[in-house]
Amino acid sequence: xxxxxxxxxxxxxxxxxxxxxxxxxxxxxxxxxxxxxxxxxxxxxxxxxxxxxxxxxxxxxxxxxxxxxxxxxxxxxxxxxxxxxxxxxxxxxxxxxxxxxxxxxxxxxxxxxxxxxxxxxxxxxxxxxxxxxxxxxxxxxxxxxxxxxxxxxxxxxxxxxxxxxxxxxxxxxxxxxxxxxxxxxx
Amino acid sequence: xxxxxxxxxxxxxxxxxxxxxxxxxxxxxxxxxxxxxxxxxxxxxxxxxxxxxxxxxxxxxxxxxxxxxxxxxxxxxxxxxxxxxxxxxxxxxxxxxxxxxxxxxxxxxxxxxxxxxxxxxxxxxxxxxxxxxxxxxxxxxxxxxxxxxxxxxxxxxxxxxxxxxxxxxxxxxxxxxxxxxxxxxx
Numbered sequence: 001x002x003x004x005x006x007x008x009x010x011x012x013x014x015x016x017x018x019x020x021x022x023x024x025x026x027x028x029x030x031x032x033x034x035x036x037x038x039x040x041x042x043x044x045x046x047x048x049x050x051x052x053x054x055x056x057x058x059x060x061x062x063x064x065x066x067x068x069x070x071x072x073x074x075x076x077x078x079x080x081x082x083x084x085x086x087x088x089x090x091x092x093x094x095x096x097x098x099x100x101x102x103x104x105x106x107x108x109x110x111x112x113x114x115x116x117x118x119x120x121x122x123x124x125x126x127x128x129x130x131x132x133x134x135x136x137x138x139x140x141x142x143x144x145x146x147x148x149x150x151x152x153x154x155x156x157x158x159x160x161x162x163x164x165x166x167x168x169x170x171x172x173x174x175x176x177x178x179x180x181x182x183x184x185x186x
Numbered sequence: 187x188x189x190x191x192x193x194x195x196x197x198x199x200x201x202x203x204x205x206x207x208x209x210x211x212x213x214x215x216x217x218x219x220x221x222x223x224x225x226x227x228x229x230x231x232x233x234x235x236x237x238x239x240x241x242x243x244x245x246x247x248x249x250x251x252x253x254x255x256x257x258x259x260x261x262x263x264x265x266x267x268x269x270x271x272x273x274x275x276x277x278x279x280x281x282x283x284x285x286x287x288x289x290x291x292x293x294x295x296x297x298x299x300x301x302x303x304x305x306x307x308x309x310x311x312x313x314x315x316x317x318x319x320x321x322x323x324x325x326x327x328x329x330x331x332x333x334x335x336x337x338x339x340x341x342x343x344x345x346x347x348x349x350x351x352x353x354x355x356x357x358x359x360x361x362x363x364x365x366x367x368x369x370x371x372x
Contacts, residue, residue, distance in 0.1 A: 038267070045224075
């Protein structure tokens, strides 16, 4: 199936294509500028986006992806607004907010929304527990990857090869749900 | 005129009523839960909200208010997402991000959106330059008021009597534009 990933972030297209193209699904980048609503959960943002896309682009197979880093000691900040925090205060801001605090646990979450031409909507979830470093490390990935170490590892997401990152990451896990769905739905 | 202020924030109703009621406009709080879109500017958020309200509540005179604190040294953070930052890291988080930095200039911005039963949309703007304190001070106002000192004063917004705050604040200035409009439009 040809899936249009609605995003302005080429890094996301790269991560999804690495998983979906070997399974025969072509992933293309679509910049459709759908509205992202301010909402307390990623699910609500993705649902709102799917409804808009279903109205404006009813005949395409489209995928949207929303993700965020939820830091426990910061009340879930930057969470749903991770992109805006990245654009303004950056990963350095998240490190400044934690200071020398010992409590550094965090969770990356991803919600994928699939819209099929027959109007079917489906959400897929993935999360990854881990902790925030004291300094950024690594050149891979994007966003907050250099300051996040997944549980059970000592490397940051930005230090993991993409295939390894996809094996444990929030996006990789949401993708695994999507792959299973596409497999069973033919 | 009876104006419904669409907000869950009673503090905003109080501030607007203090100005509008002496002029003969009754302000009531309406909790209509309109969607706030993620957008780079307050104007875009308010425009999107007005379009939604025009579709769903076409026969009412409604007012929406969006405001934010834009800190220069933080790339405009928390900006459009000031509410979310307040709910998570709070004013203490903004102070932590600035640390002992000397550059503490900031701007409060407010955009009011008016929707009249004849479908007229109108935006009103106000801003207030100032600086961020090193510790919170005062019990008045709401949100980031205890850490913001308007230019030309030494007191924080939270230390100013409401009438004085309305005289210089971002919301007060947007309100003055609105009052002028309501006066001239009968």
